[in-house]
Amino acid sequence: MLSPALEVENLVKVYHARGREPVRAVDGMSFRVAQGIIFGLLGPNGAGKSTMLRMLTTLSRPTGGAARLLGFDVVKKPLEVRRRIATVLQETAIELFLNVRDNLLTFARFHGIDRDPALRRAGEVMERFHLSAYADGKVQDLSGGFRRRVQVAKTFMVDTPILFLDEFSTGMDPLLKREIMGHLRDEARKSRTIVLTTQILSEAEELCDDILIMNKGKQVAHGDLNALKLLSQGVYEVAMTFDHLPEQIDAELARLSPLRTHVDQNTIEVAFKVEEGRIMEIVTELARNRRVLRVEVNGASLEDVFVELTQGR
Amino acid sequence: MAAIAAVFYREGKIRSTNLTFIFWDLFYPLCYMLVFGVGINSALGSPMQSAGVDYNAFFLAGVLGMASFGIASNTAWSFFLDRDNGIFYEMLTYPLSRGEYLLGKVMFNVLIGVFQAGITVTLGRLLLGIRVRWDLLPLLFAGVVVGTAGWFFFYAIFALRTRRNDVFNSVTSIFYFVFLFASSMFYPLAPLPLWFRKVAIFNPITWEIDWLRFTSIGLGNARLVGIEGVAFLLFTLASFAFAVRALQQQE
Numbered sequence: 130m131l132s133p134a135l136e137v138e139n140l141v142k143v144y145h146a147r148g149r150e151p152v153r154a155v156d157g158m159s160f161r162v163a164q165g166i167i168f169g170l171l172g173p174n175g176a177g178k179s180t181m182l183r184m185l186t187t188l189s190r191p192t193g194g195a196a197r198l199l200g201f202d203v204v205k206k207p208l209e210v211r212r213r214i215a216t217v218l219q220e221t222a223i224e225l226f227l228n229v230r231d232n233l234l235t236f237a238r239f240h241g242i243d244r245d246p247a248l249r250r251a252g253e254v255m256e257r258f259h260l261s262a263y264a265d266g267k268v269q270d271l272s273g274g275f276r277r278r279v280q281v282a283k284t285f286m287v288d289t290p291i292l293f294l295d296e297f298s299t300g301m302d303p304l305l306k307r308e309i310m311g312h313l314r315d316e317a318r319k320s321r322t323i324v325l326t327t328q329i330l331s332e333a334e335e336l337c338d339d340i341l342i343m344n345k346g347k348q349v350a351h352g353d354l355n356a357l358k359l360l361s362q363g364v365y366e367v368a369m370t371f372d373h374l375p376e377q378i379d380a381e382l383a384r385l386s387p388l389r390t391h392v393d394q395n396t397i398e399v400a401f402k403v404e405e406g407r408i409m410e411i412v413t414e415l416a417r418n419r420r421v422l423r424v425e426v427n428g429a430s431l432e433d434v435f436v437e438l439t440q441g442r
Numbered sequence: 443m444a445a446i447a448a449v450f451y452r453e454g455k456i457r458s459t460n461l462t463f464i465f466w467d468l469f470y471p472l473c474y475m476l477v478f479g480v481g482i483n484s485a486l487g488s489p490m491q492s493a494g495v496d497y498n499a500f501f502l503a504g505v506l507g508m509a510s511f512g513i514a515s516n517t518a519w520s521f522f523l524d525r526d527n528g529i530f531y532e533m534l535t536y537p538l539s540r541g542e543y544l545l546g547k548v549m550f551n552v553l554i555g556v557f558q559a560g561i562t563v564t565l566g567r568l569l570l571g572i573r574v575r576w577d578l579l580p581l582l583f584a585g586v587v588v589g590t591a592g593w594f595f596f597y598a599i600f601a602l603r604t605r606r607n608d609v610f611n612s613v614t615s616i617f618y619f620v621f622l623f624a625s626s627m628f629y630p631l632a633p634l635p636l637w638f639r640k641v642a643i644f645n646p647i648t649w650e651i652d653w654l655r656f657t658s659i660g661l662g663n664a665r666l667v668g669i670e671g672v673a674f675l676l677f678t679l680a681s682f683a684f685a686v687r688a689l690q691q692q693e
Contacts, residue, residue: 186535189693212537222528224452226459235455238448239536267459 134199134291134322135162135185141193142180142346154180156346157194162339164199164290165320167313169327169337173439177346178326179219182295185324186216198291215240215284219295219326223276225269229260232268236283250286257312258282259305274300281309285316292316294325298332310336334431344439357434364388364429364437365408370396372420385411389436395422400433445538449546457550467554471509471562475501476569490630495661498570503655504627506562507647510555510586511622514593515614517551521598522607531692540689544682548594555590556583563658575660582657585671589650592678595685596646602688621647626655649674 142155155177162168170178183189185196187207195202201209224232230251237247255261258278268276277300284292294313298306313323313336327333333340340357342350350357374395375381382390388400401411412424457463475498483497490497524530533543559582566572597614604610622628624641625648631639642648649670656662 183693188531188534208537208539211535214535216532216535218528218532218535220528220531222530222532224456224529225527226456231455235448235452238451239445239533239538241444241448241537 131164132200133161134164134166135160135168135324136197137161137185137194138196139194140181140184140191140196142177142184142189143192153346155184155191158343158346158348159194160341160348160351162322162324164322165317166338167317167323167325167336169325169333169340170343171327171330171333171340171435172343174328175345176343176439178343179295180346181343182216182218182293182324182326186214186293187211213289214291214293215287215289216293217281217284217295217297219299221273221276221280223268223280226267228265228267229255229271229279230264232279233283233286237286240287240289242287247286254282254285257285258309274302274305277301278305285312288321290320291322291324294323296326296328298327298329306332330430330432330435340431342435342438349438350434354431357431358429361402361429361434361437363404364400364402364433366398366400366425366427366430366433367408367412367415368396368398368423368425368427369412369415369421370423372422375419378415381415388433400429400436402437445536445542446546446549448536449538449543450549453547453550457554464554467513468558468561470512471505471558472565474508475505475562475566479505480570495659498566499572499659500630500655500661501628502563502566502572502658503651506559506582506586506654506658507589507625507627507651508622509558509562510590510650511593511618511647513551513555513558513590514548515597515617517548517594518597518601519607519610519614520547521601522610534689534692541682541686544595544598544685544689548591551594552587552590555586559583559586572659574658578657578660582654585650585653585657588675588678589654592646592650592674592681595678595681598685599681599688602685602692621645626651646674646677649677 138159140155140158141153144152144154146152158181170181172178180189184191185198185203187203187210190204195204197203198210199213201213203210224235227235233251233254234244234247237250242250252261255264258281260278260282263271263275268279271279281294281297284294298309301309310332317323317338325336334354337354339353340351341348342357350360372395374392378392378397382397382399385401388402391398401408403411408426412426416424479498479501482501486497489495490500521530524533538546563574563579563582567574600613601610604613624638625645626642627647631642631648634642652662652667653671653674656664656667
């Protein structure tokens with residue numbers, strides 16, 4: 130059996146600021162990540178995801194506990210860890226004054242790749258990320274979305290066994306995002322471990338083999354998508370489109386105590402936690418004496434699980 | 443070594459995107475000497491009584507020291523640029539140690555400093571007739587290398603500990619004033635008041651400039667200059683250690 134890509138044991142990070150109470154950004158987290166999977170670290174803003182990533186990538190020193198990447202301790206063997214990772218941080222990190230090709234080549238150079246193979250690889254990566262037309266343009270002249278694209282493309286210049294992506298899709302158009310998600314899946318198939326954080330839950334739902342949800346520095350759930358959905362058993366999402374939005378719909382919905390409600394023009398999207406038999410009664414009630422153009426009832430989504438586990442905690 | 447070479451390559455790539463930078467870095471001390479130096483030289487007459495050489499020759503070491511000080515502060519300022527571009531933190535996850543990062547960052551600028559010194563000394567001889575001690579030139583270059591690196595490490599401590607570049611700019615302005623003027627850069631120390639000399643003698647830039655002056659035109663006491671050279675080397679090593687520590691504390 131392969132050793133885990135990542136082992137985290139009781140990891141703690143406390144930030145001390147003058148004149149303020151210490152903040153426990155990560156508070157005793159423990160988990161393992163198998164090799165060759167896509168691991169998603171989810172949580173609301175301020176949950177501690179980026180702090181966790183910063184510790185795992187040796188940027189930030191843990192206050193307590195231990196973390197090992199492929200057996201190397203992030204505190205005791207930081208250089209060994211850095212040799213095995215490529216990182217996309219939350220902030221756009223780019224050499225603004227260099228062109229796209231030189232951004233890729235410089236990154237490859239840091240990872241010890243010689244000029245000729247790096248040049249060949251840069252050509253392939255630019256092709257893959259639709260950057261060839263911009264190869265000689267300075268990055269400072271590119272839009273934010275393109276800069277992010279270059280940043281993610283850099284990590285495909287190397288074959289480090291672990292790839293960290295903090296909110297990688299920020300500013301990307303949906304088509305490119307979809308393509309990159311495909312590339313990430315390919316990388317995982319090649320036994321590369323991918324650790325990502327995201328706020329876009331559909332992205333995690335689609336990509337991740339293993340998901341950890343954290344809130345206020347603590348782990349609230351961990352497992353694959355199906356295991357997490359079990360935590361939200363009895364949650365149903367109802368989408369209904371009317372010919373025109375009923376006047377009293379807000380009050381009617383409020384009476385049914387939904388988990389969340391979203392109204393957009395003539396469509397309502399509501400999540401309920403009820404027994405299976407009750408859901409059809411609710412739909413019938415809402416449709417009574419109204420012209421309904423579309424009805425859709427689904428089981429819990431990752432978003433439902435996420436909301437249930439993190440809201441109000 | 444590969445990691446240092448990678449940082450060196452990166453610094454060179456960035457610098458070469460703007461040739462104005464390179465031109466100015468290479469010729470700035472010469473321009474300073476041709477304008478400021480020649481002006482003072484004419485005003486004081488030749489040779490200066492207190493130094494026994496004319497001002498152009500005296501100021502050669504001063505201008506080389508000023509240039510290494512300037513290169514060092516600009517290189518340290520680039521940490522702020524890297525932070526703004528976000529690349530600073532990403533680079534800290536690359537496979538290199540914090541020490542290698544600092545060494546690589548300064549090496550390109552040390553190279554510029556050495557070229558700059560070569561150009562300034564050669565053209566100082568050709569245009570201003572300064573009698574250069576060519577036999578001591580390797581020691582002059584060694585002084586430029588250690589001088590530029592030492593001041594860079596010193597400045598890096600502040601650049602890494604300061605989050606705001608406007609605060610850092612104020613710090614550098616104070617340093618420019620204190621270090622450059624309370625030293626042997628612009629004038630001989632002998633005729634100055636005792637308190638001034640006491641301050642200047644503990645100023646690392648005096649140690650650097652005395653070394654550069656001795657190795658460029660042979661002016662000074664060899665034994666004293668040797669002691670000052672060792673003191674500056676220790677200053678450089680201590681600054682390096684503190685800068686590495688400051689870099690390790692970046693989060």
